[in-house]
Amino acid sequence: MLSGCGTIEPEIVVATYDPSGEGGFGSGIEGRLVVDVDGCLAVDLETGERVVPVFPAPEIAVDGDLVSYRGDDLTGGDAVTLPGGFSEVSELPDACEGAGETFVVGNRG
Numbered sequence: 001m002l003s004g005c006g007t008i009e010p011e012i013v014v015a016t017y018d019p020s021g022e023g024g025f026g027s028g029i030e031g032r033l034v035v036d037v038d039g040c041l042a043v044d045l046e047t048g049e050r051v052v053p054v055f056p057a058p059e060i061a062v063d064g065d066l067v068s069y070r071g072d073d074l075t076g077g078d079a080v081t082l083p084g085g086f087s088e089v090s091e092l093p094d095a096c097e098g099a100g101e102t103f104v105v106g107n108r109g
Contacts, residue, residue, distance in 0.1 A: 011062075012035055012039055012062045013038070013039045013040050013041065013096060014041045014055060014062055014093075015040070015041075015053065015054040015092050015093055015096045015102070016054065016060065017054055017055075017056060017089070017104065018056075019057070019058070027084070027085050028081060028082055028084060029043060029053075029081070029082050030045070030079070030081045031043040031044050031046065031079070031080065032044050032078065032080070033067070033074055033077065033078050034076055034077070035076050038099070039095045040052060040093070040095045040096035041062075041096075042100055043103070049101070050099065051102070052092065052096050052099050052100045053084070053102075053104075053105050054089050054103065054104045056105060056106075056107035056108075058107075059108065070108075082103065083105065083106040084103055084104050084105040085103070085104060086101060086104075087102060087103075087104045088102060
């Protein structure tokens, strides 16, 4: 008989969209990447607010605990600066529903 205890981390869930055309948006955010209890990848801003970045699908990938964005490998706690703008998003992964205001990350186009 086997017994034990441990913590199972949720898989990282990233909100994405299919880009068309060139990226717009004239603002950006700075903060730290976090993975919330449901596995949603989010950014904690210096103001204490948590936002859900919605990335252009071709520019982001997840492999275990590692998030690759535009060629940079990131993990929870890393500082990030993302271009884009705050916008409502009609479809989010279940894990990201209610996790924070949505920020659409600009694409390279």
